[in-house]
Amino acid sequence: SQTIHQWPATLVQPVGSPLSLECTVEGTSNPNLYWYRQAAGRGLQLLFYSVGIGQISSEVPQNLSASRPQDRQFILSSKKLLLSDSGFYLCAWSVGGRALEQETQYFGPGTRLLVL
Amino acid sequence: GQNIDQPTEMTATEGAIVQINCTYQTSGFNGLFWYQQHAGEAPTFLSYNVLDGLEEKGRFSSFLSRSKGYSYLLLKELQMKDSASYLCAVGRYSGAGSYQLTFGKGTKLSVIP
Numbered sequence: 001s002q003t004i005h006q007w008p009a010t011l012v013q014p015v016g017s018p019l020s021l022e023c024t025v026e027g028t029s030n031p032n033l034y035w036y037r038q039a040a041g042r043g044l045q046l047l048f049y050s051v052g053i054g055q056i057s058s059e060v061p062q063n064l065s066a067s068r069p070q071d072r073q074f075i076l077s078s079k080k081l082l083l084s085d086s087g088f089y090l091c092a093w094s095v096g097g098r099a100l101e102q103e104t105q106y107f108g109p110g111t112r113l114l115v116l
Numbered sequence: 117g118q119n120i121d122q123p124t125e126m127t128a129t130e131g132a133i134v135q136i137n138c139t140y141q142t143s144g145f146n147g148l149f150w151y152q153q154h155a156g157e158a159p160t161f162l163s164y165n166v167l168d169g170l171e172e173k174g175r176f177s178s179f180l181s182r183s184k185g186y187s188y189l190l191l192k193e194l195q196m197k198d199s200a201s202y203l204c205a206v207g208r209y210s211g212a213g214s215y216q217l218t219f220g221k222g223t224k225l226s227v228i229p
Contacts, residue, residue, distance in 0.1 A: 107159050
């Protein structure tokens with residue numbers, strides 16, 4: 001069966017510091033990978049998605065970036081954090097394909113980030 | 117643009133039935149999903165609809181009317197553990213061919229004894 005991991009679980013960082021969040025998926029090959037942010041009182045916002053190694057698409061222009069150095073690894077980074085970057089960061093994966101069952105996204109446990 | 121509306125909060129009694137509505141206006145539609153999210157946790161997948169009608173999964177059912185841009189999630193025999201937020205999401209293929217979900221803000225359901 002497939003599992004998805006994220007770390008760290010929680011993070012408190014000062015404004016202006018760098019960020020690196022990691023997501024890995026086990027039990028599947030060539031998954032579609034997604035990064036979302038959930039801020040208080042707001043819906044899940046898609047930040048980045050990737051359909052393969054080195055292929056990253058950005059949905060919202062901001063000071064965050066993403067990379068996919070390996071098939072099942074997805075990294076979210078920032079060079080300088082802003083207060084507005086605080087939130088719950090969720091990684092998700094899907095098999096990918098034209099059937100809705102294959103497009104269903106499954107979420108990791110998330111990283112709660114607080115920028116002070 | 118994408119617009120997905122759900123009630124912010126609902127309260128229901130243990131053992132009862134509750135219906136959570138979702139209306140959407142989106143550019144492109146290819147499926148509607150429901151997720152459950154307990155406080156402080158990640159969303160978990162409940163169901164999806166791609167065609168009009170009712171999909172039943174145990175105590176949970178989801179309905180879709182594409183012509184009306186409307187869906188609902190029906191929870192029967194409510195249990196205290198059903199207290200959670202329920203997220204409605206619309207799926208579509210982007211111009212680049214990737215499949216993306218747009219989420220509503222969620223409905224926080226409180227089940228009371």
